[in-house]
Amino acid sequence: MSFLRGSTNYVWCTTSVLGKGATGAVFQGVNKNTGEQVAVKTFNQLSHMRPHDVQLREFEVLKKVKHENIVKLLAIEEEQEGRGKVIVMELCTGGSLFNILDDPENTYGLREEEFLLVLEHLTAGMKHLRDNSLVHRDLKPGNIMKFVRDDGTTVYKLTDFGAARELEEDQQFMSLYGTEEYLHPDMYERAVLRKPVGKTFGATVDLWSIGVTLYHVATGNLPFRPYGGRRNKETMYYITTKKASGVISGTQSSENGPIDWCRTLPDSCRLSDGLKKFVTPLLAGLLEVDALKIWTFDKFFAEVTETLSRRLLHVYNIHKVRSVRIYVHPEDTYRNLRELIREQCDVSPDDQIILFNDKHLLETVDENTSCKNYPQTEENNPIMLFSNENNNVTISVENDVPKLPTFSNLVDVENDASVAKTICSIGHVCKWRVETLSLASKLTHDSVRTFAYVVKDELTRVLAKTSRLIEMTKCVEKTVDSVMRAQKTVHSMLGVKTTSSSNNWKEEMETVSQELFHGLSPAIKQLCLRYVTHNTLTKEWEKNTNGCKCCWQTKAPQRARSSVQKLRESWQHMIRDRATRNLTYNDNQFHVLERMKMDVIGTSLIKSLLEREVISSITQIADYLADWYKMAQTIYLQGKILDRDADVYSQRLDKFLKNMEDCDTAFHDDLVNVGLIKPIPRHGGRIKGQDMRLRTSIREIHSVQDEINSLLNGNSQLVNQFKTISEKISADCNKH
């Protein structure tokens, strides 16, 4: 018997099964003309027994839908030898979400990026159905396919419209489809419990299925789990219908035991807290049995759109040695970001030092920049968060890796394969821990480097500012000297003693500049010498962490990955053994070797790599970080203080200069007023009587000057008179 079958343009091999369902199977095939790979859905006898319109419905629906997130229909052809119609669709090489969730990698749910893709694509596909007034009625992970594009990116696509039908707005449908765990409670009651219910099922039943699917994708588990699973139908119905609003899971862990209700996602879920914040209410809105409370499709769509429009900012919180993910609204600004950081990192906005790419984030964006225009952050190039106020570092390493199961003494292919899969799941958990902690180790080193760099930069900037102030001060000093000398000259010419006012300026200048020359400048120079030239912060860190290898550097994540890869290979070996069922003696020997290998590798992964190497190293690094930051933060704050001091000094210098000018202007004005000199055209500047003391002493000078002035007045005339007179007198005397 040949396994090859075909239609006009396609061939497929019945050995390449992609999936099997109640009404038929899907095979991998190729286009005879182009070699293009496709999926071919064939129908079995049972399917042909359905009413003709039901059979046609799937074709009709498929022809109607056309969307990136719905598996594309390529052709409907007649199979050779009159076996009936086949549906040819694009091939989704990634398999279904059911297969993906079944992989031990996803025992605790998909990772965040993948979860978001499912959320986005599932929602977009649903939107398209909704826009075409269609209900799917059989949404579940098995009907969501992973399509891998040529560029390696993933698209999830809805498939299997065997249960779908058109739905006029508000029209309800009575026929029953669906896969029980994903069914809306009302449909479940009718279909599984086989109770005749008078209820009609709105299109929102799809929403419930999406809720169950998303919970499954997020956690790796179904949300509602009666003890004993599927067979415990009454409890299942009880859980789904009696659950309170806001509850997103109900688990029964013993026969007839109580239900453990939960309003949050489990700790084992791989989604970040930042995302859980948005996903939890979404799940609660969908897993709502009360018809009046369950979200409408529009609400669902709007909420998902809002969540997906958010922008992910990676933040590394050094105080907890932990990466966090912050989903900001695109229009959020710095203020909002700081609030969101406070929420997740417990550092109050005023205390946050927020660095990015070796700078303050505010050097790259400003207070009002929308987050949508923020630079791209990456998991290993995040925003770094430090606290101004707190210099503690506390790391909490969850060491709750599930215990490794052991193989039974005797070989049991069925049980061994299952144990092997569990070991793989645990291996994956270990691997993530190793990855997370190693990344934290790398980011700790990076953050130290960044902080040291920023401190150096700030100190250099303050030093430059101080140098500039020194130049300015010298210039002002020269002005003081000139003015003082000029006034002294005037006094000297007037023959009066220079009053204290001029010396006051000089002294005041010295008082002012002393702060710069004896305080600010040497202080910043010393800091710069130590922390810029000698690079002490970086050196201290390097010296302290010298003996402690960074597990990122020692490639711990790669080693963890390679261990998990080996575990998976052994697991695959056991799956093959399970399929063989009866092992030969040799096969048995190799089977035992694989079990041994898994024990050795699994234990070494948890005990040696994760616990003895990675956890102990990151704990030590956290200790070093705490010590180092105590010092670094002090230097940072010293720099800040000197910076502020420089600004205060700069203002004081300005004020001093202004005062002195005013006084000098007043002095000259007075000289003009008393008629000693002609007015000098004034160069802009009203006179403010700020230094009254100086003004007063100048007044005193002037009263003396007035006297001298009256003496000098008409001097030449007197001299001339005197000459004439003295000549006269001389003549007179000579006469005598």
Place this chain on the structure above:
Amino acid sequence: MSFLRGSTNYVWCTTSVLGKGATGAVFQGVNKNTGEQVAVKTFNQLSHMRPHDVQLREFEVLKKVKHENIVKLLAIEEEQEGRGKVIVMELCTGGSLFNILDDPENTYGLREEEFLLVLEHLTAGMKHLRDNSLVHRDLKPGNIMKFVRDDGTTVYKLTDFGAARELEEDQQFMSLYGTEEYLHPDMYERAVLRKPVGKTFGATVDLWSIGVTLYHVATGNLPFRPYGGRRNKETMYYITTKKASGVISGTQSSENGPIDWCRTLPDSCRLSDGLKKFVTPLLAGLLEVDALKIWTFDKFFAEVTETLSRRLLHVYNIHKVRSVRIYVHPEDTYRNLRELIREQCDVSPDDQIILFNDKHLLETVDENTSCKNYPQTEENNPIMLFSNENNNVTISVENDVPKLPTFSNLVDVENDASVAKTICSIGHVCKWRVETLSLASKLTHDSVRTFAYVVKDELTRVLAKTSRLIEMTKCVEKTVDSVMRAQKTVHSMLGVKTTSSSNNWKEEMETVSQELFHGLSPAIKQLCLRYVTHNTLTKEWEKNTNGCKCCWQTKAPQRARSSVQKLRESWQHMIRDRATRNLTYNDNQFHVLERMKMDVIGTSLIKSLLEREVISSITQIADYLADWYKMAQTIYLQGKILDRDADVYSQRLDKFLKNMEDCDTAFHDDLVNVGLIKPIPRHGGRIKGQDMRLRTSIREIHSVQDEINSLLNGNSQLVNQFKTISEKISADCNKH
């Protein structure tokens, strides 16, 4: 018959062959106690017929060597059922270099990083042999194994010491081993041509084999290729023995045709020019038939060590839209780097603008920093090179991808597999082109961003400098005003007209400051407004390249990789078909489909992706870059000029201030000299007669002052005399 065999601690399956040789085979096995995977070498009948000491030699050699780059001996055990000794070694999962070179990915040689690993590890392994006075005598790609560490890194290791023996220093050996293409000509003559030669074979025969191996690894081809290959033994001998020194390859491309000698590596070789520079002389030194000219082992080891100690710096040359690799000596400094850049990029050192991480490289390192302390560059984060002088951009896209072969009309599994492999080779070439050009496209965008950033940074810096100069200038102006007013006051008191000298200062100050206020400051402000605030450079680039998608962004490399992956899958399919030999009708149908797929994918890869998409896009981007850089370079230079102007201005201001002070001091000194005022303690500063004109005019004032002075001298006395006299006269007059 069972395929399972074993020794005390190991089992292996004779179906898992890793390699086969003349004296035995190597299988993959496992340790029965730990599950550890190993390689087990067993010996065949032929091997047992060798003299006993020869048989023992391999064990002895293996026990003696212990090095990271030599395959580790785990155990020598007796095989069960008295089959003789087996050698248990660590398993090298990457296979041999022979297998690696046989992959279509490596048809044109290994990529640079991998080549360097082979060079390093092969040399280190050889060094260890040499240190233990051992010759390998059968060095060839098949005896160099790739070991993949748990962390994913690669180690190459020497294996197969079946031909090795101990060699006392300078001892020669006469026995013959080796694989003919890699044999030293003398050994070739004896072993292949079977001529009795009186020559003795020094340990340097290993060096020749290393030369041939390295050429093979670098290019994917043997260096000496007679037409017809191996069978043309006389020509082979002719080529190797008659080649001139410095020639590293000789190829005969027709029966009895001429030999095409070559002293350089072929263009198809994937090594960079930067590395070829060191590899070519190395090959020439090893592939040297003249016993007096061939490198000694010490020379070889020293040269390799020197080459490997060099540090790779990635440089992106925007003028050729091309990445280059520069291997610097660790002690090289900036000057050497610039020379090496000139060598490869054709931009003279003085014209080079060298940027890295959005800064001038010289902001990160200084002129004397050793290159070993330079920051890490990456292929996609290179040093960016721009020219100060030249603003041309010329891209030369090699579009010499070999033509795709076509499958014969009839299915021929042998030929088809071979054609499929060639298509894969070409696919890989295309993929590299796409990767290289897409990276160039990304780096072009990056370099534009970097350059724009640096320009903004410089302009901002110049603006800050200018602002500071404005502050300084205002301060100096105030000093001028004060001094001028003071002198005027003195003049006014002296009742003399203020001479032109004071006004000259004022005017000169205005002349000086005009340059700042009317030239420098508005110019830099305008530039800043346009290029910092309005970000015009970036915007212009974005506007111009708006319609042209960057092939890095459109994931062209990922798509090329996925095409090549598909080609490889089809090739693998054909290899399976070749192994099957007789295809069923169905198999034949699928075989034809695979051929079709390869045609479609191969053509689309070359025509659509590489030519129509990637090459046309990068060509367009190069045009945009040329236009953009013409503008950007102008702004850059304007910034530089304004910066220099600011420095010149700053110096001029200093000089002006100094002059003025000197003059003022001289003025006051003169006042003291003429006795008008008492000396004022001087505040440091010798007087330089710089402004003679001013001094002269002051002298003029003083001569007038002298007159006034003599008039004023004894003034009070005169007045008193006058009073006395006038009273007397009055009295006299009254008497009269």
